[in-house]
Amino acid sequence: MTIYHFVGIKGSGMSALAQVLHDMDFKVQGSDVEKRFFTQLALEKSGITILPFQKENIKPGMTIIAGNAFPDTHEEIQEAMKLGLPIVRYHRFLGDFLQRFTSVAITGAHGKTSTTGLLAHVMSGAKPTSFLIGDGTGKGEQDGEYFVFEACEYRRHFLSYFPDYAIMTNIDFDHPDYYANIDDVFSAFQEMAVQVKKGIFACGDDEHLQKIQAKVPVLFYGFGEENDYQAKNIVKTTEGTTFDVFIRNTFYHSFSIPSFGDHNVLNSLAVIAVCHYEEVDVNVVQGQLMSFEGVKRRFSEKTIGSQILIDDYAHHPTEIRATIDAARQKYPNHEIVAVFQPHTFSRTQAFLDDFANSLSNADKVYLCDIFGSARENHGNLSIKDLQDKIENAEIISEEHTSVLEKHSDSIIIFMGAGDIQKFQDAYEKQLS
Template identity: 50%
Template sequence: MKEKFHFIGIKGSGMSSLAQILFDNGFEVQGSDIESELFTQKGLDERGIKLFSFSKKNISGEHIYIIGNAFNESNEEVKEVLSKNFKSYKYHEFLGNWMKRFTSIGISGTHGKTSTTSLLSHVLTNLSPTSALIGDGTGYGTIDSKYFSFEACEYKRHFLWYSPDYAIITNIDFDHPDYFDDLDDVLNAFNNFASQSGKKVIVCGDDAHTPKLKNYKLAVTYGLKDGNVVQATNIEINPQTTSFEVVFKGENQGKVKIPLHGDHAIQNTLAVLTVCLLEGMSIYDVAPHLMTFKGAKRRFSIEDWNSAVIVDDYAHHPKEIEVTIEAARQKYPNREIVAVFQPHTFTRTAKFLNEFKDSLSKADKVYGCPIFGSAREQDATLTIEDLLSLIPHSETLTIEHIDKLSLHPDSVLLFMGAGDIGKYIEAYKQDTAMQQHA
């Protein structure tokens, strides 16, 4: 008889994905979380996975309990599980054991993890049985999977529970200042992760900080610059696609085309192609599936709305904002670029105040929403006005004054943030719909 699983915090991005994978593998799965509807639960709802509100009544002892990384004994279910000594795992602990049955590819990096994992999973699924765990709440798998593509997050060094066959490092930057001390602390974590790969470490050679890593095992670099083992050359950009030729160990492997924009998109694609090349696949087998990629959730998700374009993006770090604006300018070279930004956590906003100023200033107009804080934070004295005071072409935006965006009818509206920025998108849609019917 197969085990039954109960997920505590099932709507977390990784937890939701893992629950879907176990369900697809024939296990009985249920879970608990807050009542609010989150975008990560779509796959759970589609599978009919039972969802409950947190209550110790959900803990009967008949399940294996998987505990989300954000939860401890202050949660009544976690407290009940641990006090009764029921069989349980932390999320990253269970995942570290689960992946051992596949050829595993762990995608890490300060930025670009979800986009790269999503693209790699899409490509591999079209070429071979594959299970995937993606940080946008997407997860799927089959019993006969050969590959397991998963997102490996550095926060609190959780990825050190994993020893994948291939470790991808998209880039290294200082983030999560509530946990990491500085860039050297982040580098130390990635060094340890790199040392745990079984076959190869696949690293973006264009990044400023990856060369500082010392614990490579047979590293393979990719990027746009000369000297990378896998390199993109002869890049051509138009509003619909980006195309380039792929050179592997000095030999041209052929031309590929992607429906994406920005140097980061090319680099992420090269990471995917590097895995495929190392696994003996041909560029010609991979190329058709790159163009059918629809993107990860909340990663440059595009929606035409009246004469404007809405872009929903998870960007919450200065570097991510910069590349999102770059991609928008490449895809929409003749439109006004309007940034609507909701900072995520007071800690990150305070630490990178000047960097946020620099990246947001690349937009034509900036609207700042109130900071989305974290329950972990104590000091909430910083305000959105502290950031906007540094940016000349900026002003505050609240739900009550969402009509300010109607001043930009033909623009690209970049809604960016890792909090509840989605409510601003919905408010904007409702406001414009009311104006049309007025």
Template identity: 50%
Template sequence: MANYHFIGIKGSGMSALAQMLHDLGHNVQGEDIETHLFTQTALDARHISIYPFGEGPLVLPDLTVIVSNAFTDDHPAVARCRQAGYAIERYHHFLGQWMREYTSIAITGSHGKTTTTGMMAHTLGAVKQVSSLIGDGTGKGSAGAELFIFESCEYKRHFLAYRPEIAVITNIDFDHPDYFADIQDVRSAFEEMASQVGRQLIVCGDDPQVRQLQTSKKLLKYGFMEHNDLRASEPEVAEGGVAFEVHWRDSKLGRFVIPAFGRHNVLNALAVIGTALLLDLDLERIRESIATFAGVKRRFTEKQWKGNVLIDDYAHHPSEITATLEAVRSKYPEKRVVGVFQPHTFSRVEKLMDDFAVSLRAADDVFLCPIFGSAREVFGSVSIEQLKAQIPNAQLISECNVADLSGYENSVLVFMGAGDIQKYQVLLEQL
């Protein structure tokens, strides 16, 4: 049993890691802001102590301090622990060392990591014991697990701290423009990551950037296109989800059903099926388990409100917005679709302005919230008004005029963003 102190324990990855270590019998405590975040619900349920920054008791013996990548070395809480003489480890470096005891499965890509990781952990967990770390703040530790399934983030090349046995690449797209120079820079990061994989890569062969990867590693390609090893065909909206046929090279694996919508979720399911095939797991049990996946937090989370459907989704990149709105259309073809979008970081809006406009035009009506800035960037010169000018009939919305959304009936209101977009939905529900 070890003792751990987390700086920034409410971060999505940090919260999941804290849960997992707690489940495995370790002593875990942490510090963070006092505002309640959804990622702390699971921590509270485990009675993991959370203190305001600078107030966590540093009295446990042989204490290891794990620091979120969101905080710099000169953060007062980090400096206090260092001055007290404790070992300091960054989240990704700690995780990279810790996972070496497992057969590790990394799920990475520009989009779809969290849903695919959650689907993978749920589905494979019905067949074998797994420990898992999901980017929606969900972690699970199983003492007898041989498999460790985790979300692997490309931002600042943090995923180079990991050397997984198996890695899934869902797609490669230009994102995080505050760090990556261009799409070639992003792809080079994935190529470097791929070189560190021990056994095999499972990749989406439909993705044009994935097809350009230069790697000597063995590939299992999945997708809808004929050139893939693992293919989906004949997708159709079924009761509560999507049904599709699966083909493995020259063999038919039969029909699978997932309780989710959109072609992107079929691709996510293929990544899971491909991993199961690689691990030689019972395919019938995989078929049964994947059909019961309940989703992850803040990904197409639905609720009813005054005759409308409200959806909370993490989509914050044009490709993700396109996928989310396509899924909404497939599930609710007869309803009006209202997009409520909060851009995340000025640099992303500045670099991807035109793409954001194109993706948002797929909604019938669009409401744009003020840009959610980030501590990792300075405020840019770009404005939300510039984005509004590219979207016909788009309107601006703030906390003061959320009531403008209250006049809809029999519609789907999709709240999208990676910042605090949830507050607009909460205000609407209070009207």
């Protein structure tokens, strides 16, 4: 029996794929650096072997699935080449694997992970559904009918996929280290659209998505009147959000979600649209929407003393704005404190003013040093450049998080895609 060996198994997509294969009774193992990552827990719970990188891990008869972060010069990949073993890159393997199911790709600049998690949860209430989420979670169903997966536009990786359906949540300029501008991003999504086999569900409130061309029906969802699936009569409370769905201007059903902010209404509407198209029982959809507990690192809350700490992956100005808005809906009478760590120098430079504007929606802002990679040329850019653009912003370090203690009865949001969790961990240790 083939053993699948994952080079870089702790990567979020890789660990999710390893879990999917393991659940479907394939033999799986993997290797990575020794540092602990949040994706490890699920792998350990599944009993999947994680080895430290060394060429001795590679044995005859294996199939190698290689993470995108590791070049062909990596010692394990080199060893596999020497032994003549099949070596498949992560996104290429996934592209082939999808063909066994009715597949739904979730793509977009923002909201991919949350929407993938939500669709997987709702669909699995009706039919056996396998899924792969960018927060490092995955599940394989032996007799799975559907496969719901997150498809990332970074470096055009999603062009390895030919899914039955695609949800496109939005198009926005991001990954300035790779994309030249918004037109470059649009061209990647347009190319992806042509590869979809049955239908696309696109947010019609997004001016860029309105221009998408495809060989299959493009169904639009959103708040605007001209959408095929429209959310109306939205009621926001501190418990969640309720809204009516109209399909081509005809009332369909009312839905409630235990989450906050307009972005979560749109994510839910995309899921409702796919389920309606695939004739999933509306009662199942209503129930599953209410029981969804969210995905990792998206508005993950814990209460410590009089403060509520929220961990969120927001790392783009659009996402920061949405996260602060959601916190305001849920906690209208509390001070909102943002603790933000910019991710990559290229993104910080490209969005310096936008970051300042979106963070200014919080009542108080603390900034952490930029999380950059050694490969990046950061010129003279530093966190001070962002601080100068935000009124009363302060710079915070892992050693000096105690300054947050003075915000009693507040909501403190730790935001970023780097290692912002270490600041929250340091603060929690400080409190205890």
